[in-house]
Amino acid sequence: MTVRVEREDFDVGAEVARLTVGRSDIGAIVTFSGTVRGGSGADAITAMTLEHYPGMTEAELARVEAEAGKRWPLKASLIVHRIGTLKPGENIVLVVTASAHRQAAFAAAEFLMDYLKTRAPFWKKEMRADGQARWVAARECDREAAGRWEEISPPR
Amino acid sequence: MPVKILYFAWVREKIGKAEEILDLPANVTTVAELMVWLKGRGPEYAEAFAQGDVIRVALDRNHVKSTAPLSGAREIAFFPPVTGG
Known part of the structure; x- marks a missing residue:
């Protein structure tokens, strides 16, 4: 079980190899x-900056x-989240889950992303193609996605 | 008792600072009361907290509701709904 918050890019293959060696x-x-996502037309962005709350994010x-x-019988897991200024197409977040059988790994990965999106103190600011900077607003569908896990009991 | 107050994202931008150490009056005992008190500190605070129901709060790095008592927290953070991932 590992959590990392960092500026550097990650290599998915290398992270999986390290987790399972x-x-x-x-x-x-x-x-x-x-x-x-780079967006398009009026929504096109040239960069995205991620701010976070050091200390609370990791916690x-x-x-x-x-x-x-x-909730699930995981053998290993990893969360990596990048901060700083990123360009369209660059990696932001990595979640890896490992278990004996696929169901737990699939469900846990989805759960981790849903909870991360509504609980981890990160904030995205977009730099738009027209030069305007804009804080990204939270999405109701992310709250709903996290909320549905309240009713789902762990498939042990 | 001095308390460290942190601001993030557009809350930080509106207030114009990332953190400050403040001595809270004894009658400020909940998160909601603290937000009202902060609003009175100047126009930049009033604007930042104008939509108080949008702002999220953490006490000693744990999410809490605005009705939560401050309970001797040493670090209080105000921020918009999170948008990571």
Whole structure:
């Protein structure tokens, strides 16, 4: 169970290899990576800057990861979130979950992303093609996506 | 008791500072009361907290509701709804 917040880019293959090296108890690995959308037309952006709350971010991600570990029989997990200024197409976030069977890994990866989006203290500011900077607004559908896990009991 | 107050994203931009150390009056005992008190500190605070129901709060790095008591928290953060991922 690992959480990292950093400026540097990540290599999905290298992260998975590091997480699973020497492990024969893992049968399923799910990775999710999120990248910066460039948008188009009036919504086109040239860059996105991620601000966060140092200290709380790591604590909140660790709490979210621990909650996933309680709900599903995970063998390993990793969350990497980038901060600073990123260009369209660049990686922002990586979630890796590993379990004996695929169901737990799939569900836990989705859960981690849904919770991360509504709980981890990150804020995105977009630089638009017309030179205007704009804070990204939170989306109601992200709240709903996280909320549905309240009613879903862990498939142990 | 001095308390560290942190501001993030557009709350920080509107107030014009990222953090400050403040001595809170004894009658400020909840998050909501603190927001009202901060509003009175100047026009930049009044504007930042104008839509108080939008602003999220953390006490000692844990999310709380605006009705929460301050309970001796040493670090209080105000920020917009989060948008990571």
